[in-house]
Each structure stands twice: as C-alpha cells, then as structure tokens.
Amino acid sequence: MKPASQGLAALVPAAALSLAGCAAPAGSPAPIARATPPAPDCRAWVGTDRNQEMSGYLLPRQGGGSVCVPLGVNASTAPAGYQGDYHVAEFTDAKLKERWSACKADAACFARVDAQMQRWLPPNKARSTRTTGTVDPVGRIDSEGSVDLGQIRRPGFFAKPPYAESIAAAEARTSVVEFTVPRDTFERIDLKMADPIKLRGWYIAGSGVDDGHGGRMRALVLFAPGGGGQLTAIQHPDEKAYRIDPTTGRTVDIRFPNTTTETMGQRWYRENLQALNAAGFDVLAYDRRGEGISGGFSDTNTLEQGEDVFRVLAQLDSGQGMRLRLPDGRVLEGAAAAGQLLGGQTSRQIPLLLAGYSRGSMSTAWAMSRNFDRACSYDMPQPVCEPARGLQNIKGAILLSSFASGAGYLPGSPDLADRNLFLGGMAADHHILFYPNSTPLAGMQRWPAAFFGKGLWDRAETLEGTIAAYDRIPGAREIVVARGPHSIETWPESDKQYLRERMVAFAKVAIVGGKEVPGARPWTDLKSLVGSTPDSWEPSSAPRR
16 A cells, blocks of 8 residues: 555545455446447548547538538447446456456567557656746746755746746745655666655635525635646747648648747647636646656656545645745745635535646546545555545536546557557566556545546547546536547647636536526537537548549
8 A cells, every 4th residue: 555645544434444445345236338339431641649530420500501420439349248337347457457467478468568558668858847937037946955945936927028927826826835755666666766755836815606596606626737847838829739741741740849948739738727826716737746846756646646636735734845926925944834815715525626637637636536435555566445525515527638538448459459558567577557547436435526628539548538538427417529639739820719618617516516507508419519629620630622
C-alpha cells in the first residue's frame, strides 16, 4: 500500500480488502444495454493525428448533398454468445497482466513492447517535460529546489502582447499554491527515492454559483491538464500544432519549445479555467508530478496522480505540507495556510467537480473510482484494494478527450495495437499505472454525474466507449463531440467555444445535484451522436468540396 500523506489518514478507512476484493463489489448495478450501433457505411481521410482513411457514416451536408463523417471503431468486440460485461471483465488489471506475461514469453512480442516501455520510463527527457521559462525567463524556476512562489507566473503575466489571454482577468483572485506529496511506486521501489515532491499551481477564487434556491454558494473545480501540459507555459496565439507536408499531404507535428511557444495547448487549457471561474467557480489547477513547475521525476503514473487529489484536499484543510502566496503577496505555510481557501469551508463540505483533459482524464477517472468505488494499488507487486474514500461533496467529473472507458475501448489502428500490452507491462514490470484498465468503467454507476467532450476520431477511446461510460452515469450527463482528433486545441474555435459553454452548463447543474443539463444536443444512437456535430472540421481533415 502507498504511504498516506499527512492529514489524509482520517479520510482513508483502515481496513484493506484482499486482492480478491478488487473484483466488482457485490450488488453492483447492471450496465445499461444498448443496441448494436449501425454499421459504418463510408470511408474518409483523416489528417491530424491519424493520417489515415477511417470508417464513417454518410450524413446530410448543410446546403444539400451528403458527406462521410469518420470516427474511430473498436479494436475489440465481444465474441458471439459471450455472457457478461465483456469490456469490463476481459480488461481488468489481472487479465491485462496475464496478456503481458504471455507476450514476455514470446521474444518478438517482448522486444517490440519493451522498446516502447523503455522510451516512456521516467524521466522522459526526450519529451522535454519542462519547458516553462524557455521562451521568456520570467517564471523559470528550479522545480526541485526551494522555490520563491513570487517567481511563478500568475494570470496577469498573460495579459501582455501578443498573448492577451482571458485568464489575465483572474489575476486579483489568484493564489499560488504548493503541496507536498510522496514519491510514486516506480520511484520508491525501482529508484529507491524517498524525498517528497512539491506540486505547484494556482487557486483562483470564484464569486459563487447558483445554489438552486435563489442564493449563491462557493464550489470548486479541480482541473488536471493533458500530457505534457504546463499551467504557466507560453503559447503564442498564432502557433499551430502541426504542418502539412506538401509532398505527402500528411500532417507532421511541430516540436516544442520553439522560439515563440513553450508548450502547445496551454492557451486553450487556461481558457477553460477562466470560463469556469467567470461562471463563479473556484478553480484549482497545478502541474502534475514530474512536469512544469512541479517537482518529481516520474510523470506517467496516473493512478498515483489520482491519489494526489485527496492529498491536496487534505492539505487545504490542515495546511500540513502546504504553502501559498495570497493575491496580496503574503506567503503562508503550514498551520497558517490551513483553511485560507475554499471560501471558509472544508474539503469535505465545499461542492466539488473533478475535471481532466487527456492524461488528466486518466487521473480524474482514478480519483472518481477511488472515491466512489474502491481504491486499488494496481502499481504494486501485489495489488491491494481499500474501501472507497467516500467524499459525498464530489458531485461529478468533467472528462475531455477521455481515456476513462478503459482498455476495452481501444480504437482499432496499427499504431495503437500494443497499447494494452504496454499497459500491463508498465504496471507489472515497472510499477507504473499509466492507461486505465476497466476498473473506472466498472464503477461508474456510482458516479453522480459526468460530462464528456471528445473528437470523433479520438485515439484515446472510441465513441462507443464514451457512450458506454455515459450509459452508466445515473445523474446529470452529456456528450459533446466534434469533427476532430484527440487534441482539442486543434479544433475550430467555434467547436472549442461550444464545448466550453456546455461544460459550464453541466457544471452548474451537477454541482447542485441536478439530473438533466438543459440545451444538450439530442441523440439516440452512435450514428445520431456523430450526426449531432455541426458541419465544421479540424482543418487538416476537412473533406474537399
């Protein structure tokens, strides 16, 4: 079992379940059965980030005629006559590790997958995980050292040209925060590291949201970034994520940092934080362990990052391991920092939403699973499960470009064929739980509410997987889709704006326990959900007219 953070012991029941307890708990609600979706009836070219022809549905085009709208399809389907919940039962931690064990016995399979794992083992320096301060030295810090919180970029930094970001409006409401968390399992077991890690970011106070009774209440959204995301990294407003090769017509990713941009996608990420804060929500965002302005060596254990949510919440109450720099410049630490945020409430009182984009959806899914279902140490040599954390003030999840449906909804594509072997191998051999297994999906019937935003050809999970997750949610729920890829920052601005508007609408409903989100686009099956997208396209994938 992982060492508990200071102040967390009161949140975690002492009794641990046996490994057998990692199976679905008795009395779990049955998953909703949905009819087999209509078969794809056309094919179309997709640019970033697939660069391939994909199956799709032929749909009416605005102005007349029809167009093939592509989407990802499942790599795995239940065999004929299969009894049970195939996409849960066949993609558990145990089943995935069994498949990895079989791969290890095959020399060619092992060599192929192990090479992929070696490229991802921390510290992943080839992926430039820390770029903050490479374009402008303001805000550059030694993330492993004793940091002057006044050196960290604040929202007001992004007011200046050419950035002119909306997040600058939050300057006067923003505290810089620092939390203390333990090393992850890979660092402790494989690298014998024992010193603590510091997580750093922003807490933006809100003005309150409608409480459903004519008043206003404080509510908090904890928003995790995507892989490589860095809260305070610069993105030039004219920057593009890719270029198109004039010879092949294929998209080619642009590498960052360059002379004008430190990390791509951060402008869009901060726009989401600002939209939620402008709607009245408190917002907490910090760089994950191993990236950006946070300390740490390993950035890939999303199970551990999910547990960080509870460590951070506990420290907001106790102050133990916490520092903050208030908007007026005062720096508080330890007991003096306790209770300074959250609008006078505790972390068990303030209504909470957990949100995450891409890799942040993985840590968010694990946090939701650990809170409402069970907390299992799948990254340990012998996994052990504990009872759910049980914070009743967590009102739902926002999952953008989500991986939360798990390994059973892997899209069928040659470049993704080894992902589940990679999942099992990283957990079994390197004590790193990166991609989710089927555990979050298995427990989603206990989640109170969820919002999903994704591109139709998202490589994270198929749209069928997103529907399977949606069908399990008992309360407020919505899916927003666009004719685009996993990387939402590449979508047309109109689609990004609509996603933000719907996300905020969902958040306002979920935080008061509402059951329906007014104004959601209607759909009944996979094809009609695809058809709910407007005739706007990620530019490299737009059909030739």
